[in-house]
Amino acid sequence: MNEQAAPGRVGDVRRRNLSLVLDSIARNADAKPSRAQVAAGTGLTKAAVSSLVADLVESGLVSEVGLYRDGERGRPGQGLELSSRRGVVGMEINVDYLAVGLVDLGGNLRFSSTVESRNRGLKPGAVMEQLAELAGQAKAAAASAGITILGGGLAVPGLVDEQRNIVLSAPNLHWEHEQLNPQALLEGAPLGVRLSNEANSAALGELWYGDGPADFLYVSGEVGVGGGVIISSELYTGPGGSAGELGHIVVHPEGPSCSCGGAGCLETFAGQEAVFEAARIPEGSLGGRTELLLAALAADEPHAKRAVRDAGRYLGIALASSARLMDIEAVVLGGHFAVLADWLKPSVLSSLERYAPGLLEPESLTVSRLEHSGTLLGAAGQVIRAVIESPFEFLLGKPA
Amino acid sequence: MNEQAAPGRVGDVRRRNLSLVLDSIARNADAKPSRAQVAAGTGLTKAAVSSLVADLVESGLVSEVGLYRDGERGRPGQGLELSSRRGVVGMEINVDYLAVGLVDLGGNLRFSSTVESRNRGLKPGAVMEQLAELAGQAKAAAASAGITILGGGLAVPGLVDEQRNIVLSAPNLHWEHEQLNPQALLEGAPLGVRLSNEANSAALGELWYGDGPADFLYVSGEVGVGGGVIISSELYTGPGGSAGELGHIVVHPEGPSCSCGGAGCLETFAGQEAVFEAARIPEGSLGGRTELLLAALAADEPHAKRAVRDAGRYLGIALASSARLMDIEAVVLGGHFAVLADWLKPSVLSSLERYAPGLLEPESLTVSRLEHSGTLLGAAGQVIRAVIESPFEFLLGKPA
DNA sequence: CCAATTAGTTTTCAATCTGAACTATATGGG
DNA sequence: CCCATATAGTTCAGATTGAAAACTAATTGG
Numbered sequence: 001m002n003e004q005a006a007p008g009r010v011g012d013v014r015r016r017n018l019s020l021v022l023d024s025i026a027r028n029a030d031a032k033p034s035r036a037q038v039a040a041g042t043g044l045t046k047a048a049v050s051s052l053v054a055d056l057v058e059s060g061l062v063s064e065v066g067l068y069r070d071g072e073r074g075r076p077g078q079g080l081e082l083s084s085r086r087g088v089v090g091m092e093i094n095v096d097y098l099a100v101g102l103v104d105l106g107g108n109l110r111f112s113s114t115v116e117s118r119n120r121g122l123k124p125g126a127v128m129e130q131l132a133e134l135a136g137q138a139k140a141a142a143a144s145a146g147i148t149i150l151g152g153g154l155a156v157p158g159l160v161d162e163q164r165n166i167v168l169s170a171p172n173l174h175w176e177h178e179q180l181n182p183q184a185l186l187e188g189a190p191l192g193v194r195l196s197n198e199a200n201s202a203a204l205g206e207l208w209y210g211d212g213p214a215d216f217l218y219v220s221g222e223v224g225v226g227g228g229v230i231i232s233s234e235l236y237t238g239p240g241g242s243a244g245e246l247g248h249i250v251v252h253p254e255g256p257s258c259s260c261g262g263a264g265c266l267e268t269f270a271g272q273e274a275v276f277e278a279a280r281i282p283e284g285s286l287g288g289r290t291e292l293l294l295a296a297l298a299a300d301e302p303h304a305k306r307a308v309r310d311a312g313r314y315l316g317i318a319l320a321s322s323a324r325l326m327d328i329e330a331v332v333l334g335g336h337f338a339v340l341a342d343w344l345k346p347s348v349l350s351s352l353e354r355y356a357p358g359l360l361e362p363e364s365l366t367v368s369r370l371e372h373s374g375t376l377l378g379a380a381g382q383v384i385r386a387v388i389e390s391p392f393e394f395l396l397g398k399p400a
Numbered sequence: 401m402n403e404q405a406a407p408g409r410v411g412d413v414r415r416r417n418l419s420l421v422l423d424s425i426a427r428n429a430d431a432k433p434s435r436a437q438v439a440a441g442t443g444l445t446k447a448a449v450s451s452l453v454a455d456l457v458e459s460g461l462v463s464e465v466g467l468y469r470d471g472e473r474g475r476p477g478q479g480l481e482l483s484s485r486r487g488v489v490g491m492e493i494n495v496d497y498l499a500v501g502l503v504d505l506g507g508n509l510r511f512s513s514t515v516e517s518r519n520r521g522l523k524p525g526a527v528m529e530q531l532a533e534l535a536g537q538a539k540a541a542a543a544s545a546g547i548t549i550l551g552g553g554l555a556v557p558g559l560v561d562e563q564r565n566i567v568l569s570a571p572n573l574h575w576e577h578e579q580l581n582p583q584a585l586l587e588g589a590p591l592g593v594r595l596s597n598e599a600n601s602a603a604l605g606e607l608w609y610g611d612g613p614a615d616f617l618y619v620s621g622e623v624g625v626g627g628g629v630i631i632s633s634e635l636y637t638g639p640g641g642s643a644g645e646l647g648h649i650v651v652h653p654e655g656p657s658c659s660c661g662g663a664g665c666l667e668t669f670a671g672q673e674a675v676f677e678a679a680r681i682p683e684g685s686l687g688g689r690t691e692l693l694l695a696a697l698a699a700d701e702p703h704a705k706r707a708v709r710d711a712g713r714y715l716g717i718a719l720a721s722s723a724r725l726m727d728i729e730a731v732v733l734g735g736h737f738a739v740l741a742d743w744l745k746p747s748v749l750s751s752l753e754r755y756a757p758g759l760l761e762p763e764s765l766t767v768s769r770l771e772h773s774g775t776l777l778g779a780a781g782q783v784i785r786a787v788i789e790s791p792f793e794f795l796l797g798k799p800a
Numbered sequence: 801c802c803a804a805t806t807a808g809t810t811t812t813c814a815a816t817c818t819g820a821a822c823t824a825t826a827t828g829g830g
Numbered sequence: 831c832c833c834a835t836a837t838a839g840t841t842c843a844g845a846t847t848g849a850a851a852a853c854t855a856a857t858t859g860g
Contacts, residue, residue, distance in 0.1 A: 005423070007443040008416035010817050010846050016408040017848085023405070036807055043407040048848055050808060067856095074806025075856035215639035227725075231639060238727025239615035239631060249721040250755045253652055253714075261757040262720065314653075318721075320662065321649040325627075325722055327638025355650045357661040410815050410848055417817085436838055445818055450839060467826095474837025475825040 014052070015392040017044060021052045022388050025062060025080050029106055034068055034077025053080065059394040060086060060148075061105065061387065082106045089138045089152035089186060090380030092372075093127055094198065095120050095172050095223045100134040101376035102141055102149075105384055107209050109373060111141035124167070124178045128185070135185040150387065151191030153379030154182045155201040157222055159242050165195050168242075171259050172223040191383055198375055199244060199334075200235055202368075203228025205378030206332050208385075210370045217319070217328045218368075219246060221336035225267045229326065236326075247271065249318045266318045270311035272336050278307035290339060297343050308340055309347045316351025323359050331360065334368040341367040414452070415792040417444060421452045422788050425462060425480050429506055434468055434477025453480065459794040460486060460548070461505065461787065482506045489538045489552035489586060490780030492772070493527055494598065495520050495572050495623045500534040501776035502541055502549075505784055507609055509773060511541035524567070524578045528585070535585040550787065551591030553779030554582045555601040557622055559642050565595050568642075571659050572623040591783055598775055599644060599734075600635055602768075603628025605778030606732050608785075610770045617719070617728045618768075619646060621736035625667045629726065636726075647671065649718045666718045670711035672736050678707035690739060697743050708740055709747045716751025723759050730764040734774065741767040 024041050025033060033041070039049040056062040061083055068079040082105035090101045096119065101112035113134055119127050135152075142149050158170025167178045182193035203218035207230050212218070218228040225247030229236040237243050247267035248260050255264025268274055276283070280303045281292050296304035315337070322328055333341055349362050368374060387394070424441050425433060433441065439449040456462040461483055468479040482505035492499045496519065501512035513534055519527050535552075542549050558570025567578045582593035603618035607630050612618070618628040625647030629636040637643050647667035648660050655664025668674055676683075680703045681692050696704035715737070722728055733741055749762050768774060787794070 005420055005442075007420060007448075008413040008817085010410070010413055010815085013408040013410055013413060013847065020405055020407060034807070042405075045849055046808065047810080047850085048407075051847090073804065073858045075808080077807055229725075236726075239729055240727050243725065243727035245724040245727075248724045248756070250651070250717050251653065253717055253755075262755045264755065317650045317653055321718075321721055322725055324645040324648045325629075325643065325725060326636075327640050327643035327645075329639055355653075355662045355664065356648070408848085410846085413816060434838070446839065447819080447841080448817060451816085473827045473835065475839075477838055 015390065017042075017048065018052055018055065018391045018395075019389050020044070021049060022056060022061065022082075022391050026082055026106075026388055029081060032065055032068060032079030032081050034079060036077055038080065055395055056391060059391065061391055061394055084108070085147055087142055087147040087149055088191075088380040088383045089135060089142075089149060089189075089193075090376035090378070091131060091135065091152060091154045091185065091193075092198065092201075092375045092379060093119060093131060093154070093156045093173075095157060097372075098127070098131050098134055099372060099376055100131070100138045101373065101380065102138045102147065103377060103380040103384070104147060105387070107377065107381065107384070109377065110145060110147065111138060112373065112376065113137050114372065119173055121174045124175060124180055128180065128182075132185055139186070149186060149189050151189045151383040152182070152186045152193040153196055153201065153382050154180075154185070154193055155196050155198040155375050155379040157198045157224060157226070160195045160197055162195055162241065167195075191386065194379075194382055194386075196379055196382060197226070197228075197244075198222065199226030200228040200237070201378035201382070202334050202370075202375045203230055203244075203332075203378065204235055204381055205370055205374035205376070206230075206334070206368055207233060207378075208381045209377045210332075210368060210374060211366065212332055213330050215328070216330040216332050217244075217246070217322055217326075218332045218334055219315070219319075219337055220334045221270070221272065221338075221340075223272050225271050227322075229328070231326075246318055246322065249321060251314045251317045251321075266314055269314035270318075275307050275311050275336075275340075278310065279304040290336070294339070297340075305343070308343045311340075312344045312347030313351045315344070316348045317355055319348065320352055320356035320359065323356060329360070330364040330366070332366050332368050334370075334374065338367045338369075338371070415790065417442075417448065418452055418455065418791045418795075419789050420444070421449060422456060422461065422482075422791050426482055426506075426788055429481060432465055432468060432479035432481050434479060436477055438480065455795055456791060459791070461791055461794055484508070485547055486550055487542055487547040488550055488591075488780040488783045489535060489542075489589075489593075490601075490776035490778070491531060491535065491552060491554045491585065491593075492598065492601075492775045492779060493519060493531060493554070493556045493573075495557060497772075498527070498531050498534055499772060499776055500531070500538045501773065501780065502538045502547065503777060503780040503784070504547060505787070507777070507781065507784070509777065510545060510547065511538060512773065512776065513537050514772065519573055521574045524575060524580055528580065528582075532585055539586070549586060549589050551589045551783040552582070552586045552593040553596055553601065553782050554580075554585070554593055555596050555598040555775050555779040557598045557624060557626070560595045560597055562595055562641065567595075591786065594779075594782055594786075596779055596782060597626070597628075597644075598622065599626030600628040600637070601778035601782070602734050602770075602775045603630055603644075603732075603778065604635055604781055605770055605774035605776070606630075606734070606768055607633060607778075608781045609777045610732075610768060610774060611766065612732055613730050615728070616730040616732050617644075617646075617722055617726075618732045618734055619715070619719075619737055620734045621670070621672065621738075621740075623672050625671050627722075629728070631726075646718055646722065649721060651714045651717045651721075666714055669714035675707050675711050675736075675740075678710065679704040690736070694739070697740075705743070708743045711740075712744045712747030713751045715744070716748045717755055719748065720752055720756035720759065723756060729760070730766070731760065732766050732768050734768040734770075738767050738771070 039046045063083045065079040067076045084104045087104045092099045099114040102110045159168040199220035206212035214233045220226040227244035227246030248265045250264045252264040257263045258265040439446045463483045465479040467476045484504045487504045490501045499514040502510045559568040599620035606612035614633045620626040627644035627646035648665045650664045652664040657663045658665040
């Protein structure tokens with residue numbers, strides 16, 4: 001007998017409805033809905049909602065926030081919200097910085113801190129030590145605000161094995177199959193620390209806390225070119241968990257060889273390194289290469305303009321192919337591409353028009369406004385979503 | 401309040417378990433499992449399974465097939481199977497033929513019939529009239545075998561709006577936004593007729609009734625180049641339902657313009673028309689263009705060999721990009737590509753090795769063995785799966 | 801101050817699973 | 831031939847849980 005699905009038990013109904021109620025409170029966080037409003041929104045009866053909310057309040061996931069008098073008549077309701085006294089720590093390792101943020105269950109960034117750090121080539125251990133210091137700051141901030149930390153999310157710019165806490169490959173850090181121990185960053189957090197990919201986390205951040213629609217492709221132009229695919233408000237990771245590698249789509253069969261071993265990849269045309277080089281902005285320039293590039297663009301410097309135009313053209317090709325294959329209807333530009341958006345967008349759009357006319361509307365190509373915090377929010381958000389999706393685990397084993 | 405998920409009711413548990421039991425019987429069709437075996441396989445108790453099976457038998461979806469004595473001692477079980485007296489009609493409209501098949505719930509092709517028909521440029525009405533004749537044959541076959549027809553699936557080589565029975569675009573038939581009335585093909589079938597895309601149906605046929613693994617990309621080289629993406633044993637259709645359009649991935653930025661309005665699409669290098677032309681096999685050749693091409697390849701004719709090699713090279717590029725973007729781990733070649741596989745595979749593999757080394761193992765590039773019946777089985781299978789996934793609907797309103 | 805209105809709780813009921821006890825039907829050794 | 835053993839399948843009590851309806855609580859406005 002080959003089976004997979006678990007049998008439905010009577011108690012599953014309650015698990016599902018606990019999640020449904022919690023999700024409803026999360027979605028309507030602005031309204032601080034009452035039990036009656038949650039009942040109307042979910043389709044459950046008031047009686048059922050009362051019972052479910054009682055469990056959620058007892059577990060500490062939901063708080064009552066005083067009376068709520070909005071209507072004209074009748075008894076006022078008790079406003080409900082995800083507890084602001086439970087939080088998750090978002091963390092990010094990137095090529096030239098480290099960052100942490102403390103996010104409460106409601107998705108508010110209550111504390112954050114970033115330090116520059118040239119991590120390329122450093123051993124994971126050394127980087128994790130530095131990150132632990134930052135995590136300590138977040139823990140201190142949580143303690144002084146009376147927030148219990150439930151868990152954490154750690155985003156890295158590479159492919160990860162989430163189950164086993166391994167960074168399979170992060171070429172821009174020069175990491176290859178590195179075992180990490182992210183749990184050590186937050187000793188004692190009941191949900192532990194979840195490892196994730198940077199572009200994927202940024203995409204989720206955009207979905208939950210930015211302007212992302214239910215279906216879009218997030219394009220992250222950090223040192224590498226990464227992507228995150230959101231379908232029906234869920235991250236699409238593919239069977240092996242490494243979907244969204246937009247940077248290694250082949251955009252020219254005679255293109256230069258790529259660090260991935262292939263050739264003609266988008267990253268060889270639109271990666272930061274390729275753009276800086278084509279724009280003739282040497283490595284180690286004083287004042288920062290990005291700033292110099294922006295200055296050159298503002299000054300109409302021809303190499304810079306051409307470099308960005310070409311990057312946009314090939315990005316357009318990759319987006320056209322992606323849209324055909326995955327039926328993508330919207331694109332959000334992040335990272336480096338968000339910074340360059342004013343110069344990049346026109347050539348991306350004209351390239352899309354040439355290679356896939358009518359497929360993507362110009363309005364559906366948007367630019368992220370979350371900047372770096374998007375990745376932190378997304379990394380933490382994955383743990384928050386895990387709580388919202390199965391709050392049952394919290395009902396008995398309540399954290400202090 | 402913005403909500404989507406439906407609340408869990410107590411009765412949902414039974415709906416889910418009915419499906420679970422039916423699915424277990426379907427998966428283990430070879431074993432004709434007993435109630436006790438289903439209980440062991442699903443994790444439900446014998447008591448629950450007995451009650452669920454009673455409902456399924458009463459509805460006519462499941463039959464008992466005599467005693468089952470396999471063990472050494474003890475009371476023998478009643479073997480269970482999906483009823484062979486309930487069936488679904490699979491139908492296909494393609495550019496140069498029409499086909500129907502009668503498939504019972506167990507997935508056995510009980511009757512099939514194909515006729516050649518040059519449908520390109522014909523009005524949908526004329527084609528549907530011809531198809532109705534074939535459907536009549538299937539109905540007659542069902543009647544004489546005592547099979548009740550529950551519904552049907554109709555596959556067409558183009559993009560469809562499944563909800564509204566519209567063929568949005570089938571360029572190779574010269575159809576554009578055509579309203580069909582597939583229900584008329586099977587008057588009175590309780591589940592109606594479901595419209596679907598040919599490549600997607602073929603992919604599902606491969607998954608359910610062929611050798612397809614749980615995750616793969618099916619590539620259909622009919623007149624156009626189509627694709628179907630299977631992820632975790634489910635068809636990935638994308639937010640708008642048009643995912644898998646492999647034929648219009650851009651494989652060369654300076655490539656020729658394409659019927660889709662774009663340029664450099666895979667179809668302009670690897671579509672049937674492009675291959676025949678490059679191989680210098682003129683339209684309307686006596687003996688069939690495919691047969692002539694195979695003969696030319698067998699005779700080492702240089703234009704033919706080059707045409708197929710180039711098609712393979714560009715197909716390899718498209719597969720490399722697809723694998724990066726969607727994390728695809730296996731590919732099944734179907735249609736024209738299956739016929740040409742012996743000559744095509746080497747160049748596809750060397751192209752993959754050049755553009756995405758190590759990404760796809762050579763063994764994971766396989767060739768479909770279902771041929772045309774794959775599409776019929778897939779089209780019908782979608783209705784069969786719908787029954788397996790929600791058998792509850794059948795419990796009260798039982799078809800005769 | 802009371803009618804109207806809305807929030808939330810209590811009570812009764814039905815659905816449905818689990819678990820244990822029970823019945824049904826086979827095999828095989830004495 | 832018969833009974834211990836084993837396996838299949840059924841019956842029934844018990845627990846969980848949401849629906850529906852009746853009820854209590856709290857507020858506004860005339």
